[in-house]
Amino acid sequence: MKDTILSVRGLRKHFTASRGFPRATTVTIRAVDDVSFDVGAGESFGIVGESGCGKSTTGRAILRLIEPDGGTVRYRGIDVLAAPPGALRDLRRRLQIVFQDPYSSLNPRLKVGRALAEPMRVHGLAKSADEIDARVRALLDEVGLPPDSADRFPHEFSGGQRQRIGIARALALEPELIVADEPVSALDVSIQAQVLELLRRLQAQRGLSFVFIAHDLGVVRYFCQRLAVMYLGRIVEMGPAADLFSDPLHPYTRMLRDASPVPDPAMRGRLPRIEGETPSPAAPPSGCHFHTRCPNVMPVCRERYPSAVEIGTRQVSCHLYGTSAT
């Protein structure tokens, strides 16, 4: 890996919720529990997992869009979580986010040109109105939208075009790292490919780093060099994307891979018979959270959460690989 620019250690975010009637009880949801990873300069780091695994919360906690409860996030040596307002403002410029749903993440009453100009004005990136105008046009061109888009409203665009606007907005501040939270999952396949190509091109041209959050393993495989697999708030396996898919170490990674349908009828019949569903993150199973669905479950799995073990380029949290394995 190249020089680390983002370093996350022991990130934690617990939500509390009151549930039940007539007597509400307070439950704690450990959305993100002790998550650590590094992202290198110019690297795409993927986070995958099923709904409720904490991948989006992780993405937002890094940017302090949700304040984390614990852990540290360092960006180029700067402590993001302890940054005073002035420094945080500068960090916000360098760290941007692209959301999943381009429909709800754009202000319907702002013309696209204004939506793109606003952050430039707030951060004082451009002085005159002409300069802002020129930059907006350059941005639209860069993401493949016609120049007259600036004078139109978000509802006049298709889903794929709106996602391009969302990307242009993230780029408006010349960021260095972008958290992309399911940026293509709301799009049709042919449009999805267009947006993925655009993101790759931007990455190459601008040297951007990405934290790329997705549930579609194919998309992550295409876009990311390294990735982390999350299950119920924790990273269960992390390593280079190619190795992770060709030889998954953690039983959950294997289950995810085998359950992802491959567009090739010759591979049919491999559909795994999976038992059980993801337990509620409000009441994760004892020990290893995955033991209720794991085909390799051992007695120790019900008692202790496995500690992370380094195996080659990979890191895996599973008793099969620990010293405690039989």
Added chain:
Amino acid sequence: MTTPATQRASTDQSVLDRPVLAIDDLTIEFRVRGQWHAAVRDLSLSVGRNETLALVGESGCGKSITALSVMGLVPKPQGRVAKGRIDVDGQDIVRLDEARLEKIRGNRVAMIFQEPMTSLNPVLTIGFQVAEALRVHRGLDAAAADAEALRVLEEVKIPSAARRFHDHPHQFSGGMRQRVMIAMAIACKPALLLADEPTTALDVTIQAQVLGLLDDLKTAYGMAMLFITHNLGVVATIADRVAVMYAGEVVEIASVHAIFARPAHPYTEGLFRAIPRIDRSEQTLSAIAGQVPSIDRMPGGCRFAARCPLREPACDASSPRLEEIAPGHAVRCHVRGPARRVGMGAGGGVGG
């Protein structure tokens, strides 16, 4: 299962061989600013017993409205079936009145949808909702309907179904709700199941479970299944035959093996090249440029021409027809159609 009517068969045999669903030359139109525009045009397809036909295409290609039309649910007055037949068990749905349709819906033909929470009634128990179809269509009394509903819920593998019989939809997870909806659909043992993106809202591990369940049920009941999806991985997993739709037309139809091995239509090829795959390293995606034309601005010739890498003058001049290029494999394309395939069509003898 495009069965040419074999003469020797007895009448019973010909009923068995007859496709459960046969759509012929169907055109569905919607009114946009006072003008009728075709959302589905000249669509013909058939699904046989114990067969899964996947209807594939992107948003707005007309695949969902095709399924709704089989249920007699084209929204009126803004929509209409302008022409064509939809035969279910040999009976033309298009010409049935509402009372007759209600006898078929949820009985011989059932449908499951993408989002189970919006398709289940939140204030009724799941047991009641599954039993309802049995009371209405089978005329069972409450106790018998409940007993049968419980059996169906167990068949779709709802854990401890008896204990959860009186639970409401919000008490179930997404995957379990989808199972409840499948139970409602199959309660009356339909001949035809229409599945509209039934796994799109589910996580992959749950999707694998639901796909396995649907495939088991299809085999157990010998159902015909029309499976609508945009996910080509799902298609490869579950379909026997595949129909690809683009802008309201079937552009290619073939067996699942043929279409993945030898896609003929440039749109089908483009779709395959646009999917990122987990079993490939360092792949280059190629996106299909442009976007689907809107319903009131359909081009005169081939509807895919504007995005097509093989575009020729003939493509803008006339609409290609869906023609066979191999047994059971048909394509709607001037360039890849049978006229060129036979070899001597080098001069481009199609139209001009």
